[in-house]
Amino acid sequence: MAEFSEKRVYQQIRNFERAMDGFEGDQPFSRYLTTFFKENKQMGSSDRRSTSRLCYNYFRLGLAASQLSQQRRLVLAEFLCENESPLVNILEPAYSDKLGLSLDKKIAFLESEGLLKREDLFPFTAYFSPQIDTKLFLKSQLVQPHLYIRVKRGKNKIVRAILDENQIPYSELSDQTISLANGTSLQRFSTLEGLIEVQDLSSQRTLEFMKPEDRESWWDACAASGGKSLLLMDACPSVNLLVSDLRMSILRNLDERFDHAGIKHYRKKILDLTKDPYPILGNEKFDGVILDAPCTGSGTWGRTPEMIREFKTAKIEEFSVLQKTIASHVAGYVKVGKPLVYITCSVFKAENEDVVDYILNNLGFELESMRCLDGYTERADSMFVARLIKK
Known part of the structure; x- marks a missing residue:
């Protein structure tokens, strides 16, 4: 099983490297990735999910740890962004027992090791509006945002019933604002059309x-x-x-x-x-x-x-x-x-x-x-x- 896991991890890394090598930064990465997956039909749904996750986690490092190799940076990105990571377990087993730490403690650990400068995660803080809490903002860059929907006025009960019926996890912030896990596919549910709008909080x-x-x-x-x-x-x-x-x-x-x-x-x-x-x-x-x-x-x-x-x-x-x-x-x-x-x-x-x-x-x-x-x-x-x- 361990041998299979290692083989699988290295296959994921190769998929990540191929995806990154073809990206030139001239379009949103999500659009590029859609084309990349269409051109690589041999990749199954599991491969697509892992490639997407690794790429986005890698980008979340911003310009931090730029002195390191791409693969080493990927290990740090996975360590910071995930609580469980076979990639970290295999490539940096010394970090395995720290995967479950809070994000603050993970960042502090990598800083103490001389591997990371927090401000390089988003190296434009000198230009911030004064109301921005720099430390909280930088930490947020390592966390994928939620998907938010706005419920049409008076349609809350209907929308909740549809979400419940289809066993879609959600959190209700108000009668009109609902939070879902990013990546939740709502297009599959035609009954929601006209009742909601995807709109950030x-x-x-x-x-x-x-x-x-x-x-x-x-x-x-x-x-x-x-x-x-x-x-x-x-x-x-x-x-x-x-x-x-x-x-x-x-x-x-x-x-x-x-x-x-x-x-x-x-x-x-x-x-x-x-x-x-x-x-x-x-x-x-x-x-x-x-x-x-x-x-x-x-x-x-x-x-x-x-x-x-x-x-x-x-x-x-x-x-x-x-x-x-x-x-x-x-x-x-x-x-x-x-x-x-x-x-x-x-x-x-x-x-x-x-x-x-x-x-x-x-x-x-x-x-x-x-x-x-x-x-x-x-x-x-x-x-x-x-x-x-x-x-």
């Missing part, structure tokens, strides 16, 4: 900053696939909604999601908000504007840890400039006394507080509230949100 919490009222006019300026608009419309279905984004292909995806959610009445426009939208929007004014701004996405890299090794810090300032430009082009469309809700999924100050300061100092707003949504304490994404009122 922090993203759901941005609703607290919108506060829509009946029949108000709202504009979701960088709507993408429509997650924030769906949140808004579920809370207040009578809102008169305009959605916009840069490309029609993005808005078609939004149309599909809206259709599944039963939302029929809304307007949409293709808008490049690096330019003045006046030729299209004219003198229109809104009771609320959501600016879910393009950003580095650094608060979501717990889900896409491959981003850490590819990231260049010059991007932070590039996005900050873009965010200020877009904010300056949407600010004039907010009615006096009404909110601009500024949102990013970034943990960087230049994209968060610095942009808010720019809006306050240059665009005629006052700050009502702002917060870093610290998803890193709840196995969720980390986001930033501010509610600014037009003067």
Whole structure:
């Protein structure tokens, strides 16, 4: 049995190495891995699961232990990310009795051995928003986030019954927020269509900053696939909604999601908000504007840890400039006394507080509230949100 286990572990390592060798960082790793598995049909479901786990655990090291070989780094990644690991047992048996330790103790152990510097797990902490707890955030990078779903208002009992019937483990955070293990496949259950949306916990919490009222006019300026608009419309279905984004292909995806959610009445426009939208929007004014701004996405890299090794810090300032430009082009469309809700999924100050300061100092707003949504304490994404009122 021990011989088989060793053979199996080395086969898993070879699969890991083949997958990593073909990845060039030019696309999300999840998309690359789907193609890789299609091209390697000899890999069974167990092989696919182990390859995915090893690769993602490896990426979770960020730039830590870069002085070591790939295989040695993989051992450290498995040690940190798993409580049980045949790979660690075979390649580093001295670590076996420490696999069950807390993550803090594992990190401290590797630091004491001179193998790891905690800050290299996410080597951009100097750019953090001041509200971020650096130690907790770094630790969170080694833990796979949960899958969160938002339950359509009034459908909680039906959704729970479907999950129970299919024996899907879940935790209920509220009537509308449910947490599941990452990797849970919900597409198999057609009865859930129209009853739920996959939406991260922090993203759901941005609703607290919108506060829509009946029949108000709202504009979701960088709507993408429509997650924030769906949140808004579920809370207040009578809102008169305009959605916009840069490309029609993005808005078609939004149309599909809206259709599944039963939302029929809304307007949409293709808008490049690096330019003045006046030729299209004219003198229109809104009771609320959501600016879910393009950003580095650094608060979501717990889900896409491959981003850490590819990231260049010059991007932070590039996005900050873009965010200020877009904010300056949407600010004039907010009615006096009404909110601009500024949102990013970034943990960087230049994209968060610095942009808010720019809006306050240059665009005629006052700050009502702002917060870093610290998803890193709840196995969720980390986001930033501010509610600014037009003067």
